[in-house]
Amino acid sequence: MANTVKKQSRKTTPHSKPQIAVVPEFVPAVQTNAALIARREAAVPRGVASAAPIFAQKAENSELWDVEGNRYIDFAGGIAVLNTGHRHPAVVAAAKAQEDLYTHTSFQVVPYEPYIALAEKLNELAPGDHAKKTLLVTTGAEAVENAVKIARAATGRPGIIAFTGGYHGRTLLTLGMTGKISPYKKDVGPFPSDIYRAPFPNVRDGISVQDALTGLQNLFLTDAQPERVAAIIIEPVLGEGGYTPVPFEMMQALRDICDTHGIMLIADEIQAGFGRTGTWFAIEHSGVIPDLITVAKSMAGGYPIAGVIGRAEVMDAVIPGGLGGTYGGNPVACAAALAAIQAIEDEGLLARSTALGAHFRTKFADIGARVAPYRMWDIRGLGAMLAVEFVTDFETIAPDTALTKAVVAHALKRGLILLGCGMHGNALRIMVPLTASDEIIDEGLAIFEEALAAAVVELRG
Ligand SMILES: Cc1ncc(COP(=O)(O)O)c(C=O)c1O
Known part of the structure; x- marks a missing residue:
């Protein structure tokens, strides 16, 4: 008609x-x-x-x-x-090609290959020869929250230790871990319990590695019973906190302390990762192998995707259905991430x-x-x-x-x-x-x- x-x-x-x-x-x-x-x-x-x-x-x-x-x-x-860079041609092409196939099914309903391919690639790139698995989510804060959930499930412990000046996101749990009041934490508390703060070794504040380690040991004596601590989380290079690298001997000492007390070491690589420091992950400079790594930002050249990479047995601690989210590991963002990683390699x-x-x-x-x-x-x-x-x-x-x-x-x-x-x-x-x-x-x-x-x-x- x-x-x-x-x-x-x-x-x-x-x-x-x-x-x-x-x-x-x-x-x-x-x-x-x-x-x-x-x-x-x-x-x-x-x-x-x-x-x-x-x-x-x-x-x-x-x-x-x-x-x-x-x-x-x-x-x-x-x-x-x-x-x-903005709109890397290979990243844009990969995202467009994926858009022509499907843009969303939810990995929890109908899974898809790009999620697995990205997980495989991240498992391969992350430091350490052990078996690894990767969870994909959407934002950095979500990755950090999930790293905490995984560490808690794996250890059966509640406590988290973060550092002064650290930044881990703007959700309420991650704000509890973020070590700066204004503007992030001002007026929006209270924050979750069982989060403790240790001093970050920083020459500017006159805090040496030894001072920082003494502060951490004091924390174990005063507030954070080590057998109740699930994870220590640290940015290998402070991001929002001032681009200050963690001295390598501090990172090694944290690894030893974690091993002594059965604590998970989480490297928050959300800002420092994907080539920014000259290695895939900033922690590689120290030679230390973390149990869990959080990733986001430059992983996908401008598309929103984040993840947690970790020891396979630790990652499997959470029961089926305990991890995920409607958009987690969106296929377009997975395709973009695979292309961005390839570009970092190729170029x-x-x-x-x-x-x-x-x-x-x-x-x-x-x-x-x-x-x-x-x-x-x-x-x-x-x-x-x-x-x-x-x-x-x-x-x-x-x-x-x-x-x-x-x-x-x-x-x-x-x-x-x-x-x-x-x-x-x-x-x-x-x-x-x-x-x-x-x-x-x-x-x-x-x-x-x-x-x-x-x-x-x-x-x-
Ligand atoms: C080290 C670090 N962790 C976590 C986050 C939070 O990431 P998002 O802003 O994607 O939630 C950021 C963001 O700047 C960050 O730099």
Whole structure:
């Protein structure tokens, strides 16, 4: 039957819908960052803060354009998600190919091969020769929560030990483990019980490895009975907490302590993993083999997927049906992850990370001395997981949060996206795609230098 276009009655009631929808003429919206900020403020809670007052229009590898057509070099990588860059062609192609087959069945209803292929790949890549199994979920916090569940089921114990400055997510259990109040934990407690905090070894706070280990032993004497502790969780390189690597002897000591007391060692590699430090997993630098590893972020080059990799017998401690979630291990994200991992292998991105790290260190030292003497106190990290920390002077090493914020703002104005970190917000972390060209890296570093110079002048008044 041929379609007939009826003139719409003006007096429509909820039950008398017009037969043919009137399609408005398509007028591309004229977007401005300011207009979108106003809409965002009206529609989105302020708790979801954004670092940059711009809105994305498109992005490619290490570059991003906002809705006004301004170009930016991206040193933030969507918070360490884009080791393979924005829209890596192989990642996008793999996701599209999977979308043409099926996008969701729920692995718990009808399972699919890409989940298994990714689990097999992660089991192969994770450190240690033992048999491993992998659970796939959707977000980093979910991975951490599941690692805790698995450790508890495997040991029959409740306790979890985390570290000062550690960040493990924003759900209530993971917030309990996260060691920083503002902004993450402020006003949203109470948090779950049986979570204990040990001191992180940090030169800045005058805490040596020995001090940290003494603190942990004191915790065993005062609050956390070791036979009741299921797991010790640590980021091999603190992420949000300031890009501070765990000294290798500390990691080894934690392994020994875990072995002595039958505690699971969980390496939270959500930020540090997938080539960021020059190895697949940051813990590999220390030679320590953890029982469980949490992964997410750069594993899938921009698609939401996370996981827990662990000793097969530990992973099997939870009864059938005790793990999972509707979207866990989404097939499109699995396909993207397999392609991202392949790209890291094919393009030699582990070696690239090490080389980039060395390049950044040299350049930062040079820029700091030239533009802001005695203000760039520390350049630290592993491979291309690198941060620079700003202080008011080298005598007191008082954190200079104002200078750090000013550098970020001046950099953005000049076309470079930077992100801070650290307990005092006075460090800038480098999460540039490992696929960025040398030219773009150096262009970004030149903007960083200009921004630092401008920030120093601005704050001097
Ligand atoms: C080390 C670490 N663990 C856990 C998380 C939480 O991941 P998500 O934000 O995907 O929940 C993060 C996020 O930044 C992280 O860096």
